[in-house]
Amino acid sequence: MSKKQNDEKELYSHKDLPKINNIFLNGYCCFMKILAICVFGIGAVLLAIFAFPFIRLFSKKELDFGVRAREYVSHTFRNFLRWLQISGVSYKVVDDLEAYHNIHSKIIIANHPSLLDFVYIMSLVPNSTCIVRGSLTRTPLRGVIKQAYITNTTTFEDMCVECKKLTDKGCNVIIFPEGTRTPRHGQNQYKKGAARIALYCGCDVLPIFIGGSDKYGLGKHDPLWSYNHVESYYYDFKMLPVISINDYKDLSEPIAAKHLTEKMAEVIRGAGDEYVKTNIHKTCNNY
DSSP states (O other): OOOHHHHHHTTTOOSSSSSOHHHHHHHHHHHHHHHHHHHHHHHHIIIIIIHHHHHHHHHHHHHHHHHHHHHHHHHHHHHHHHHHHHHEEEEEEOOOOHHHHHOOOOOOEEOOOOOHHHHHHHHHSEEEEEEEEEGGGGTTTTHHHHSSSSTTTTTTHHHHEEEEEEEHHTEEEEOTSSSSSSOSSSSOOOSSSHHHHHHHTTTEEEEEEEEOOOOTTTTOOOOOOOOOOSSOOOEEEEEOOBBGGGGGSSOOOOHHHHHHHHHHHHHHHHHHHHHHHOOOOOOOOOO
């Protein structure tokens, strides 16, 4: 293993987690987490095979299909997360649920501690899509990914054009500026892609901070049979003040993207610094 790979694994190391409190409860949670992953994959296949063709049949335009498909996916995600809450695996706290339903034409950014982040955000914001890795089109999620999300397999310019088409019609685009999951130790550098897309689309940026308990088992490099050692997955969503794109319109594109990216990192990490001061749980995910 190369030094770079070793350094990356160290960033995501879980050696600081406390010892398992209840081995039987932890085993149950590990099993339910794996079951949830399987259910999610099967559900994606069923959506692509049965739900989407039906929605397309009754959509006069491709745009109508996109809106309806995203709303249906959001509804499906809400039911999936409700099941996770009932099973005791994961639950959320939201500061103002209605405010999330009324978000339009925004570039939504957030820290990215776990696999469930985009599922939670899309369940909260019905008319939204997400930029995802093209490699996901080679998984059981392929049918849903290709019809409801934006993949990064095209050129950056084409991706910007697609985002602008959607935001011009009121859709929101979810982007995780780190480009990968947030490490348990240290910090990732924020990439400029989210800022460049926001500038191209002329959309304000809405930062969301994801707090809560450590998401061990849903982070990068975490074993499949793993779960938070001492408490359930707890997601605490904080909607932060909008970053106005007008503050950067008089700057050249490279300078504007640089400053906007720095602002994104400052806002998200600042919210994280404040959150850990008041967090009452046994563990806390990084930001």
